[in-house]
Amino acid sequence: MSVSRLVVKVGTTSLTTEAGEFRSDVALALIEGIDAVRRIGVEVVLVVSGAIALGVRRLGIERPTEPAVLQAISAVGQVELLAQLSQLFRGRGLEIGQILLAPQDFGDRRQYLHARSTLEGLLRMNVVPVINENDAVANEEIRFGDNDRLAALVSHLVHADLLLLLTDLPGVYDADPNLVSDARLIERLEVDAFDSVEARGSVSGRGSGGMSSKLAAASIAARSGVDCLIASAQTESVVLTAVCSRPYPSTLIPSLGVREPARRLWIAYATDPEGLLVVDEGAQAALRTGSASLLAVGVSEVRGRFIAGNVVEIATAESGVFARGIARVDASAILGTRGVIVHRDDLALVVPGVGSRGAQPLR
Ligand SMILES: Nc1ncnc2c1ncn2[C@@H]1O[C@H](COP(=O)(O)OP(=O)(O)O)[C@@H](O)[C@H]1O
Ligand SMILES: N[C@@H](CCC(=O)OP(=O)(O)O)C(=O)O
Numbered sequence: 001m002s003v004s005r006l007v008v009k010v011g012t013t014s015l016t017t018e019a020g021e022f023r024s025d026v027a028l029a030l031i032e033g034i035d036a037v038r039r040i041g042v043e044v045v046l047v048v049s050g051a052i053a054l055g056v057r058r059l060g061i062e063r064p065t066e067p068a069v070l071q072a073i074s075a076v077g078q079v080e081l082l083a084q085l086s087q088l089f090r091g092r093g094l095e096i097g098q099i100l101l102a103p104q105d106f107g108d109r110r111q112y113l114h115a116r117s118t119l120e121g122l123l124r125m126n127v128v129p130v131i132n133e134n135d136a137v138a139n140e141e142i143r144f145g146d147n148d149r150l151a152a153l154v155s156h157l158v159h160a161d162l163l164l165l166l167t168d169l170p171g172v173y174d175a176d177p178n179l180v181s182d183a184r185l186i187e188r189l190e191v192d193a194f195d196s197v198e199a200r201g202s203v204s205g206r207g208s209g210g211m212s213s214k215l216a217a218a219s220i221a222a223r224s225g226v227d228c229l230i231a232s233a234q235t236e237s238v239v240l241t242a243v244c245s246r247p248y249p250s251t252l253i254p255s256l257g258v259r260e261p262a263r264r265l266w267i268a269y270a271t272d273p274e275g276l277l278v279v280d281e282g283a284q285a286a287l288r289t290g291s292a293s294l295l296a297v298g299v300s301e302v303r304g305r306f307i308a309g310n311v312v313e314i315a316t317a318e319s320g321v322f323a324r325g326i327a328r329v330d331a332s333a334i335l336g337t338r339g340v341i342v343h344r345d346d347l348a349l350v351v352p353g354v355g356s357r358g359a360q361p362l363r
Helices: 024-039 051-059 067-091 109-124 148-157 191-196 210-222 238-244 262-269 281-288
Strands: 005-010 043-048 096-101 128-133 162-167 227-232 251-253 275-279 299-303 311-316 320-327 340-349
Touching: 005 024, 005 148, 005 238, 024 043, 024 067, 024 238, 043 109, 043 148, 051 067, 067 096, 067 128, 096 109, 109 128, 109 148, 109 262, 128 148, 148 162, 148 210, 148 262, 162 210, 162 238, 191 210, 210 227, 210 251, 210 262, 227 238, 262 320, 262 340, 275 281, 275 320, 281 311, 281 320, 281 340, 311 340
Parallel strands: 005 043, 005 162, 043 128, 096 128, 162 227, 275 311
Antiparallel strands: 227 251, 275 299, 311 320, 320 340
16 A cells, blocks of 8 residues: 555654663654655654653653652653754754644544644644653543554544554564563554454553553554554664565554544543443444444443543443443433433444453453
8 A cells, every 4th residue: 555644653662762861863763764755755743752751861860650740750851852853853854843642632523623733734834743642731540651542543633544653672472572582473463363462561661551552553543544563663764664665574453444533442542431331232232333322221230430421331241341432421320310321422342452451251
Protein backbone atom coordinates (compact mmCIF):
# COMPACT_ATOMS: atom_id res chain seq x y z
CA MET A 1 0.00 0.00 0.00
CA SER A 2 1.32 3.47 -0.75
CA VAL A 3 1.75 5.76 2.24
CA SER A 4 0.86 9.42 1.96
CA ARG A 5 0.35 10.17 5.64
CA LEU A 6 2.51 8.68 8.35
CA VAL A 7 2.37 8.88 12.15
CA VAL A 8 5.70 8.03 13.80
CA LYS A 9 5.94 7.48 17.54
CA VAL A 10 9.27 7.26 19.32
CA GLY A 11 9.37 6.22 22.95
CA THR A 12 11.19 7.32 26.07
CA THR A 13 13.47 4.27 26.02
CA SER A 14 14.74 5.28 22.57
CA LEU A 15 14.94 9.06 22.97
CA THR A 16 16.69 9.11 26.36
CA THR A 17 19.62 7.30 27.94
CA GLU A 18 19.34 5.43 31.21
CA ALA A 19 20.74 8.52 32.90
CA GLY A 20 17.94 10.59 31.37
CA GLU A 21 19.99 12.39 28.72
CA PHE A 22 18.49 13.27 25.37
CA ARG A 23 19.71 10.90 22.61
CA SER A 24 20.49 13.36 19.85
CA ASP A 25 21.96 10.57 17.69
CA VAL A 26 18.61 8.71 17.69
CA ALA A 27 16.64 11.94 17.21
CA LEU A 28 18.87 13.05 14.34
CA ALA A 29 18.50 9.75 12.49
CA LEU A 30 14.74 9.99 12.97
CA ILE A 31 14.61 13.55 11.69
CA GLU A 32 16.72 12.63 8.66
CA GLY A 33 14.20 9.87 7.94
CA ILE A 34 11.28 12.28 8.31
CA ASP A 35 13.00 14.74 6.00
CA ALA A 36 13.64 11.99 3.43
CA VAL A 37 10.02 10.81 3.31
CA ARG A 38 8.69 14.38 3.19
CA ARG A 39 10.82 14.90 0.09
CA ILE A 40 8.89 12.08 -1.62
CA GLY A 41 5.57 13.66 -0.68
CA VAL A 42 4.70 11.90 2.59
CA GLU A 43 3.14 14.03 5.35
CA VAL A 44 4.45 13.16 8.81
CA VAL A 45 3.10 13.63 12.32
CA LEU A 46 5.57 12.84 15.12
CA VAL A 47 4.53 11.60 18.58
CA VAL A 48 7.32 11.77 21.16
CA SER A 49 7.79 10.71 24.79
CA GLY A 50 10.56 11.53 27.21
CA ALA A 51 9.40 14.66 29.02
CA ILE A 52 9.39 13.05 32.44
CA ALA A 53 12.76 11.30 32.00
CA LEU A 54 14.38 14.52 30.73
CA GLY A 55 12.75 16.61 33.49
CA VAL A 56 14.07 14.30 36.21
CA ARG A 57 17.58 14.66 34.81
CA ARG A 58 17.27 18.42 34.33
CA LEU A 59 16.22 18.94 37.95
CA GLY A 60 18.94 16.56 39.19
CA ILE A 61 16.60 14.53 41.40
CA GLU A 62 15.67 10.87 41.87
CA ARG A 63 12.59 9.87 39.86
CA PRO A 64 9.69 10.33 42.31
CA THR A 65 6.57 8.18 42.31
CA GLU A 66 3.88 10.70 43.31
CA PRO A 67 1.77 11.57 40.25
CA ALA A 68 1.53 15.28 41.11
CA VAL A 69 5.33 15.62 41.28
CA LEU A 70 5.77 13.67 38.02
CA GLN A 71 3.29 16.00 36.37
CA ALA A 72 5.25 19.06 37.50
CA ILE A 73 8.48 17.45 36.29
CA SER A 74 6.95 16.74 32.89
CA ALA A 75 6.40 20.47 32.43
CA VAL A 76 10.16 21.03 32.81
CA GLY A 77 11.13 18.10 30.61
CA GLN A 78 8.70 19.00 27.84
CA VAL A 79 10.51 22.31 27.34
CA GLU A 80 13.83 20.49 27.09
CA LEU A 81 12.41 17.85 24.72
CA LEU A 82 10.96 20.39 22.32
CA ALA A 83 14.02 22.66 22.50
CA GLN A 84 16.29 19.78 21.52
CA LEU A 85 13.98 18.58 18.74
CA SER A 86 13.35 22.03 17.35
CA GLN A 87 17.08 22.69 17.07
CA LEU A 88 17.65 19.43 15.19
CA PHE A 89 14.65 19.94 12.89
CA ARG A 90 15.79 23.48 12.10
CA GLY A 91 19.18 22.05 11.18
CA ARG A 92 17.33 20.29 8.33
CA GLY A 93 15.33 23.41 7.45
CA LEU A 94 12.12 22.10 9.06
CA GLU A 95 9.75 23.84 11.48
CA ILE A 96 7.84 21.97 14.17
CA GLY A 97 4.64 22.81 16.07
CA GLN A 98 3.79 21.35 19.47
CA ILE A 99 0.40 19.86 20.32
CA LEU A 100 -0.33 18.37 23.75
CA LEU A 101 -3.38 16.09 23.86
CA ALA A 102 -5.41 14.34 26.56
CA PRO A 103 -7.54 11.18 26.24
CA GLN A 104 -10.78 13.18 26.47
CA ASP A 105 -9.83 14.98 23.25
CA PHE A 106 -10.75 11.74 21.48
CA GLY A 107 -13.99 11.19 23.40
CA ASP A 108 -15.47 14.61 22.80
CA ARG A 109 -16.45 15.18 19.19
CA ARG A 110 -15.88 18.95 19.29
CA GLN A 111 -12.44 18.62 20.85
CA TYR A 112 -11.60 15.93 18.31
CA LEU A 113 -12.55 18.19 15.41
CA HIS A 114 -10.60 21.11 16.90
CA ALA A 115 -7.49 18.96 17.27
CA ARG A 116 -7.92 17.70 13.71
CA SER A 117 -8.26 21.16 12.22
CA THR A 118 -5.11 22.38 14.01
CA LEU A 119 -3.16 19.35 12.79
CA GLU A 120 -4.41 19.82 9.25
CA GLY A 121 -3.46 23.51 9.46
CA LEU A 122 0.09 22.67 10.49
CA LEU A 123 0.46 20.07 7.73
CA ARG A 124 -0.83 22.58 5.15
CA MET A 125 1.88 25.03 6.29
CA ASN A 126 4.51 22.30 5.88
CA VAL A 127 5.14 22.24 9.61
CA VAL A 128 5.84 18.90 11.34
CA PRO A 129 3.34 18.49 14.21
CA VAL A 130 5.06 17.10 17.33
CA ILE A 131 2.66 15.59 19.86
CA ASN A 132 2.94 14.43 23.46
CA GLU A 133 0.35 13.78 26.13
CA ASN A 134 -0.62 16.84 28.15
CA ASP A 135 1.02 15.29 31.21
CA ALA A 136 1.22 18.52 33.19
CA VAL A 137 -2.53 18.86 33.58
CA ALA A 138 -3.84 15.35 32.82
CA ASN A 139 -5.74 13.68 35.62
CA GLU A 140 -3.73 10.65 36.78
CA GLU A 141 -6.78 8.41 36.65
CA ILE A 142 -7.68 9.19 33.08
CA ARG A 143 -4.35 9.88 31.40
CA PHE A 144 -2.91 7.55 28.76
CA GLY A 145 0.41 7.24 30.61
CA ASP A 146 2.02 5.75 27.53
CA ASN A 147 2.18 7.40 24.14
CA ASP A 148 1.40 4.29 22.07
CA ARG A 149 -2.39 4.56 22.35
CA LEU A 150 -2.13 8.33 21.94
CA ALA A 151 -0.22 7.85 18.66
CA ALA A 152 -2.80 5.31 17.46
CA LEU A 153 -5.68 7.69 18.12
CA VAL A 154 -3.70 10.42 16.33
CA SER A 155 -3.41 8.07 13.33
CA HIS A 156 -7.23 7.89 13.37
CA LEU A 157 -7.47 11.68 13.74
CA VAL A 158 -5.35 12.46 10.69
CA HIS A 159 -6.51 9.48 8.56
CA ALA A 160 -2.95 8.15 8.40
CA ASP A 161 -2.04 5.18 6.19
CA LEU A 162 0.64 3.89 8.51
CA LEU A 163 1.46 4.05 12.22
CA LEU A 164 5.15 3.42 12.92
CA LEU A 165 5.91 2.64 16.57
CA LEU A 166 9.65 2.94 17.20
CA THR A 167 11.00 1.38 20.34
CA ASP A 168 14.11 -0.24 21.87
CA LEU A 169 13.50 -3.71 20.34
CA PRO A 170 13.04 -4.77 16.70
CA GLY A 171 9.37 -5.67 17.13
CA VAL A 172 6.96 -7.92 18.99
CA TYR A 173 8.32 -11.22 20.29
CA ASP A 174 6.29 -14.19 21.49
CA ALA A 175 7.56 -13.27 24.99
CA ASP A 176 9.57 -10.34 26.39
CA PRO A 177 13.18 -10.98 25.18
CA ASN A 178 14.45 -9.08 28.21
CA LEU A 179 13.05 -11.90 30.32
CA VAL A 180 12.98 -14.94 27.99
CA SER A 181 16.28 -15.59 26.19
CA ASP A 182 14.89 -17.67 23.30
CA ALA A 183 11.91 -15.40 22.54
CA ARG A 184 11.13 -15.24 18.78
CA LEU A 185 10.32 -12.15 16.75
CA ILE A 186 6.89 -12.23 15.09
CA GLU A 187 7.00 -10.67 11.62
CA ARG A 188 3.26 -10.47 11.02
CA LEU A 189 0.63 -10.48 13.71
CA GLU A 190 -3.11 -10.36 13.14
CA VAL A 191 -5.23 -8.56 15.73
CA ASP A 192 -7.19 -11.71 16.50
CA ALA A 193 -3.94 -13.58 17.33
CA PHE A 194 -2.85 -11.22 20.11
CA ASP A 195 -3.50 -13.78 22.80
CA SER A 196 -0.65 -15.92 21.37
CA VAL A 197 1.80 -13.23 22.54
CA GLU A 198 3.01 -12.74 26.07
CA ALA A 199 3.08 -8.96 25.93
CA ARG A 200 4.14 -7.33 29.13
CA GLY A 201 4.79 -3.90 30.50
CA SER A 202 8.10 -2.08 30.30
CA VAL A 203 10.95 -3.58 32.29
CA SER A 204 13.32 -0.66 31.70
CA GLY A 205 11.63 1.52 34.32
CA ARG A 206 11.80 4.44 31.87
CA GLY A 207 9.25 3.58 29.20
CA SER A 208 5.67 3.36 30.39
CA GLY A 209 3.62 1.03 28.30
CA GLY A 210 5.81 -1.87 27.25
CA MET A 211 4.54 -4.17 24.53
CA SER A 212 1.03 -4.50 25.93
CA SER A 213 0.31 -0.83 25.23
CA LYS A 214 1.81 -1.24 21.75
CA LEU A 215 -0.61 -4.06 21.03
CA ALA A 216 -3.51 -1.95 22.33
CA ALA A 217 -2.26 0.80 19.99
CA ALA A 218 -2.07 -1.62 17.08
CA SER A 219 -5.67 -2.69 17.82
CA ILE A 220 -6.80 0.92 17.70
CA ALA A 221 -4.91 1.43 14.44
CA ALA A 222 -6.34 -1.76 12.92
CA ARG A 223 -9.85 -0.61 13.83
CA SER A 224 -9.06 2.85 12.39
CA GLY A 225 -8.11 1.45 8.98
CA VAL A 226 -4.39 2.02 9.62
CA ASP A 227 -1.56 -0.52 9.28
CA CYS A 228 0.88 -0.60 12.19
CA LEU A 229 4.60 -1.39 12.10
CA ILE A 230 6.62 -1.90 15.28
CA ALA A 231 10.40 -1.60 14.81
CA SER A 232 13.57 -0.47 16.51
CA ALA A 233 14.34 3.25 16.47
CA GLN A 234 17.96 2.24 15.82
CA THR A 235 17.34 0.30 12.59
CA GLU A 236 19.14 1.99 9.70
CA SER A 237 16.81 4.25 7.62
CA VAL A 238 13.81 2.86 9.46
CA VAL A 239 11.39 5.68 8.54
CA LEU A 240 12.25 5.63 4.83
CA THR A 241 12.05 1.84 4.54
CA ALA A 242 8.75 1.80 6.45
CA VAL A 243 7.27 4.04 3.79
CA CYS A 244 8.92 2.48 0.72
CA SER A 245 8.82 -1.22 1.56
CA ARG A 246 9.26 -2.62 5.01
CA PRO A 247 12.08 -2.39 7.58
CA TYR A 248 13.61 -5.71 8.67
CA PRO A 249 13.38 -6.80 11.35
CA SER A 250 9.94 -5.48 12.33
CA THR A 251 6.41 -6.62 13.16
CA LEU A 252 3.49 -5.73 10.90
CA ILE A 253 0.00 -5.62 12.35
CA PRO A 254 -2.32 -5.15 9.37
CA SER A 255 -5.41 -2.96 9.41
CA LEU A 256 -8.81 -4.62 9.67
CA GLY A 257 -9.98 -2.40 6.82
CA VAL A 258 -12.63 -0.69 8.95
CA ARG A 259 -12.78 2.77 10.49
CA GLU A 260 -14.62 2.78 13.78
CA PRO A 261 -15.56 6.07 15.46
CA ALA A 262 -12.75 7.54 17.60
CA ARG A 263 -15.15 7.80 20.53
CA ARG A 264 -15.68 4.05 20.47
CA LEU A 265 -11.91 3.38 20.36
CA TRP A 266 -11.43 5.83 23.20
CA ILE A 267 -14.01 4.00 25.32
CA ALA A 268 -12.47 0.60 24.50
CA TYR A 269 -8.80 1.42 25.00
CA ALA A 270 -8.26 4.74 26.76
CA THR A 271 -10.66 4.85 29.68
CA ASP A 272 -10.53 3.52 33.22
CA PRO A 273 -13.79 1.78 34.12
CA GLU A 274 -15.38 2.71 37.46
CA GLY A 275 -17.62 -0.34 37.77
CA LEU A 276 -19.01 -3.44 36.14
CA LEU A 277 -22.39 -4.61 34.90
CA VAL A 278 -23.13 -8.33 34.68
CA VAL A 279 -25.65 -8.97 31.92
CA ASP A 280 -27.51 -12.04 30.67
CA GLU A 281 -26.74 -13.88 27.46
CA GLY A 282 -29.65 -12.31 25.60
CA ALA A 283 -28.26 -8.86 26.33
CA GLN A 284 -24.77 -9.99 25.30
CA ALA A 285 -26.04 -11.29 21.96
CA ALA A 286 -27.89 -8.02 21.32
CA LEU A 287 -24.87 -5.85 22.23
CA ARG A 288 -22.56 -7.90 20.04
CA THR A 289 -24.58 -6.87 16.97
CA GLY A 290 -23.37 -3.27 17.60
CA SER A 291 -26.82 -1.83 16.98
CA ALA A 292 -28.52 -2.36 20.35
CA SER A 293 -28.36 -0.38 23.59
CA LEU A 294 -28.09 -2.07 26.98
CA LEU A 295 -31.47 -2.02 28.71
CA ALA A 296 -31.98 -2.38 32.45
CA VAL A 297 -33.91 -5.61 31.94
CA GLY A 298 -30.70 -7.35 30.73
CA VAL A 299 -28.62 -6.38 33.80
CA SER A 300 -28.44 -9.01 36.53
CA GLU A 301 -25.78 -7.52 38.82
CA VAL A 302 -24.12 -4.15 39.41
CA ARG A 303 -20.61 -3.86 40.86
CA GLY A 304 -18.89 -0.62 41.92
CA ARG A 305 -20.18 2.80 42.88
CA PHE A 306 -20.20 4.62 39.58
CA ILE A 307 -22.37 7.51 38.59
CA ALA A 308 -24.04 8.45 35.29
CA GLY A 309 -21.33 9.48 32.82
CA ASN A 310 -18.71 7.02 34.16
CA VAL A 311 -17.29 4.23 32.02
CA VAL A 312 -18.22 0.69 33.08
CA GLU A 313 -17.21 -2.77 31.95
CA ILE A 314 -19.91 -5.10 30.70
CA ALA A 315 -19.61 -8.85 31.27
CA THR A 316 -21.49 -12.09 31.45
CA ALA A 317 -20.89 -14.38 34.41
CA GLU A 318 -19.69 -17.16 32.09
CA SER A 319 -17.43 -15.44 29.58
CA GLY A 320 -16.24 -12.32 31.40
CA VAL A 321 -15.81 -8.79 30.11
CA PHE A 322 -16.77 -8.29 26.46
CA ALA A 323 -17.61 -4.57 26.24
CA ARG A 324 -17.28 -1.16 27.85
CA GLY A 325 -19.70 1.70 27.82
CA ILE A 326 -20.73 4.97 29.41
CA ALA A 327 -23.49 4.48 31.97
CA ARG A 328 -26.50 6.77 31.71
CA VAL A 329 -27.72 5.91 35.21
CA ASP A 330 -26.01 5.86 38.65
CA ALA A 331 -25.07 2.38 39.96
CA SER A 332 -27.48 2.71 42.87
CA ALA A 333 -30.47 3.33 40.57
CA ILE A 334 -29.95 0.68 37.87
CA LEU A 335 -31.80 -2.31 39.29
CA GLY A 336 -34.90 -0.28 40.12
CA THR A 337 -35.17 1.37 36.73
CA ARG A 338 -36.33 0.58 33.19
CA GLY A 339 -34.95 1.80 29.92
CA VAL A 340 -31.48 2.47 28.56
CA ILE A 341 -28.48 1.96 30.84
CA VAL A 342 -25.77 2.25 28.14
CA HIS A 343 -26.70 3.78 24.80
CA ARG A 344 -25.34 2.05 21.68
CA ASP A 345 -23.39 5.21 20.71
CA ASP A 346 -21.52 4.95 24.03
CA LEU A 347 -20.71 1.27 23.73
CA ALA A 348 -17.53 -0.51 22.53
CA LEU A 349 -16.77 -4.20 22.21
CA VAL A 350 -13.33 -5.03 23.61
CA VAL A 351 -10.72 -7.51 22.44
CA PRO A 352 -9.92 -9.90 25.29
CA GLY A 353 -6.67 -9.14 27.04
CA VAL A 354 -5.77 -6.03 25.04
CA GLY A 355 -6.25 -2.78 26.91
CA SER A 356 -8.92 -4.45 29.02
CA ARG A 357 -9.19 -7.04 31.74
CA GLY A 358 -9.95 -9.68 29.18
CA ALA A 359 -12.33 -12.57 28.91
CA GLN A 360 -12.28 -14.65 32.06
CA PRO A 361 -15.21 -16.00 34.03
CA LEU A 362 -16.16 -13.56 36.77
CA ARG A 363 -15.40 -14.48 40.35
N1 LIG B 1 6.33 -9.69 23.77
C1 LIG B 1 7.18 -8.67 23.85
N2 LIG B 1 7.97 -8.35 22.80
C2 LIG B 1 8.82 -7.30 22.85
N3 LIG B 1 8.97 -6.49 23.93
C3 LIG B 1 8.21 -6.75 25.02
C4 LIG B 1 7.29 -7.85 25.03
N4 LIG B 1 6.65 -7.82 26.22
C5 LIG B 1 7.17 -6.80 26.91
N5 LIG B 1 8.11 -6.12 26.22
C6 LIG B 1 8.85 -4.96 26.71
O1 LIG B 1 8.45 -3.78 26.05
C7 LIG B 1 9.57 -2.88 26.10
C8 LIG B 1 9.33 -1.71 25.14
O2 LIG B 1 8.34 -0.87 25.68
P1 LIG B 1 8.69 0.49 26.49
O3 LIG B 1 9.80 0.25 27.47
O4 LIG B 1 7.41 1.06 27.01
O5 LIG B 1 9.31 1.36 25.34
P2 LIG B 1 8.91 2.74 24.65
O6 LIG B 1 9.44 3.80 25.54
O7 LIG B 1 9.61 2.63 23.33
O8 LIG B 1 7.42 2.77 24.52
C9 LIG B 1 10.73 -3.76 25.77
O9 LIG B 1 11.97 -3.25 26.22
C10 LIG B 1 10.36 -5.07 26.50
O10 LIG B 1 10.97 -5.15 27.79
N1 LIG C 1 4.20 11.41 28.20
C1 LIG C 1 5.22 11.01 29.16
C2 LIG C 1 5.42 9.52 29.33
C3 LIG C 1 5.20 8.70 28.10
C4 LIG C 1 6.05 7.45 27.95
O1 LIG C 1 7.08 7.20 28.58
O2 LIG C 1 5.54 6.69 26.99
P1 LIG C 1 6.26 5.47 26.22
O3 LIG C 1 7.55 5.95 25.72
O4 LIG C 1 5.25 5.23 25.14
O5 LIG C 1 6.38 4.32 27.15
C5 LIG C 1 6.56 11.67 28.83
O6 LIG C 1 6.69 12.35 27.81
O7 LIG C 1 7.46 11.53 29.66
